[in-house]
Amino acid sequence: MRSTKTYHVRAQMQADYDVVCADNILDPASEELVNRGRRPGNHDQRRFVVLDRAVDEFYGNSIRAYFEQHHVECRYLVMPGGEQRKVMDSVLAVAEALDDFGIDRRREPVISIGGGVLLDLVGVATALYRRGLPHVRVPTTLISLVDAAIGAKTGVNHGVHKNRLGTFQTPTAVLLDRRFLATLDERHVRNGVAEIVKLAIVRDERLFELLEEDGDRLVEEKLQGRSPAGERVATELVHHSVQGMLAELAPNLWENNLYRLVDFGHSVGPTIEMLAGGDLLHGETVAIDMALFTTVAARRGLIEDKDARRILELLHRFSLPTDHALLDDDVLRRAMADTVRHRDGMQRLPVPVGVGKAAFLNDVTQDELRSALRHNRAEAVS
Ligand SMILES: NC(=O)c1ccc[n+]([C@@H]2O[C@H](COP(=O)([O-])OP(=O)(O)OC[C@H]3O[C@@H](n4cnc5c(N)ncnc54)[C@H](O)[C@@H]3O)[C@@H](O)[C@H]2O)c1
Structure with a gap:
């Protein structure tokens, strides 16, 4: 027995x-x-x-x-x-x-x-x-x-x-x-700005506006508040960023829920970062990833063209890359496979549906990624 x-x-x-x-x-x-x-x-x-x-x-x-x-x-x-x-x-x-x-x-x-x-x-x-x-x-x-x-x-x-x-x-x-x-050198300041842009896009329109209005001053002053206006903006920026990041992280600290808005910018980004072998900083790969999925959302009509343009313009304004020669069909496929494996078999892709608003997609095709990439490349040339 x-x-x-x-x-x-x-x-x-x-x-x-x-x-x-x-x-x-x-x-x-x-x-x-x-x-x-x-x-x-x-x-x-x-x-x-x-x-x-x-x-x-x-x-x-x-x-x-x-x-x-x-x-x-x-x-x-x-x-x-x-x-x-x-x-x-x-x-x-x-x-x-x-x-x-x-x-x-x-x-x-x-x-x-x-x-x-x-x-x-x-x-x-x-x-x-x-x-x-x-x-x-x-x-x-x-x-x-x-x-x-x-x-x-x-x-x-x-x-x-x-x-x-x-x-x-x-x-x-x-x-x-x-x-x-x-x-910090300026490139590393911009690198940090990329993660702040991410938060702004997915959850905080005011933060986005702050970056649009005072981004140049923030980078120039390296958030040191060298002018009274610079001090006010730097304080507000850090407050919005930290408070927003913690609001996303804290209720899901152990990541039991895999639908995470803060994963925006981290779907194909990590693969490019490792392939680039030190040529790209973390925030720069976040920017490339955000540009790609913003265009995916725009081509589906999930975000108005003017808002998608605002996002891409903000990235350009901070001299953040929105494309990289390494991104090809094969890299996209491998990156997405890795992401899906780590998100328990589903894409769970955060994409912007406005400035300060995001949704998740689970059915993005390789064709869509390819054509978003092509679209961003053509825009960059024109
Ligand atoms: N754990 C997490 O949740 C999390 C979140 C976001 C990013 N990250 C990781 O963070 C890393 C990127 O961070 P990073 O950009 O700070 O890289 P880093 O630590 O390599 O710092 C970048 C460079 O700045 C130098 N440096 C550091 N402080 C300085 C200062 N005050 N003045 C001048 N130079 C200074 C460093 O020596 C280095 O050369 C990535 O590996 C990324 O994966 C982790």
Whole structure:
């Protein structure tokens, strides 16, 4: 006689963290950086701090002076940024340095200060190390400030695939200080703008208008508020972007629902990004993807031509690419197959149906993609 007995387990994973907009966190008078993640009554003062190499060059002295002033003993690990470094080897290098430091995982939050690449790979390392270290994220590029730092996803690239190895991680806290953006080069500012344009298109017409009205000033001033009007616009832009991104991410943090508006720009984009091997930045591939699917929607009559034109014009205005030589029939087919596999067998393609409004499509054909591509190419030439 055979018997079967099933024991059922149900548990929930909580997410509970603050995303804090704080100016000048390296000002010695600010306690944000030193106090986030500190447990009450814990007076041990050691931190493991991972710095992006460019951040170390520009802000290393201020960061070291800050922690010295607060009597915190720090071990610094400096790592290069750039997509090519977002690999498992870098994660293992962090793990080795954590061993060497002898981290106390209950009371010593790891602090990472850098762009999306550094935050993503330290996110993987801290999520895996002893099944989880507290992690305070400090983004220093625009794309990481409005996107990579504030959600729960981490990842590194593997083989030819982007973010193929990764974890969910709830950070201990995220500190957003746009002063770091002062040293970004213009291409990286525009790269971050692409993710903001994405949010504007799918859910926030006011944000779109803000970009139309004041985009040039924002890029020129690198969101530093060098004029009173620039300060007002930069504050409003960050607020709309972060609030909008969190409104999309938070109710679906573990991505149980695969209909995600924030996937706009991420359907064929990741495949092009990996194929381009460093020639295209993440936000640039988002822009190419958005242009393609905006035209798909326009050709179906889902969005008025004038609104589709507004979207493409905004991308051009920020000198973001809307096409790439790599995009051909075969790449489109492979990219879509990968996307469908990761969206549980359906396309779930977000497309704009107006400015600030989007819908999902599940039946886009290869022919439609091909003709949208051809259309965008012809427009670019004329
Ligand atoms: N986890 C997520 O949800 C999520 C969301 C969006 C993007 N991402 C990831 O983010 C990555 C792109 O991020 P990124 O563009 O920040 O890349 P990055 O981290 O490589 O930074 C870009 C460049 O800027 C330099 N840099 C960083 N801060 C600087 C500063 N303040 N001043 C001057 N230079 C500075 C870096 O050294 C690097 O050379 C991609 O891998 C993408 O997949 C992740």
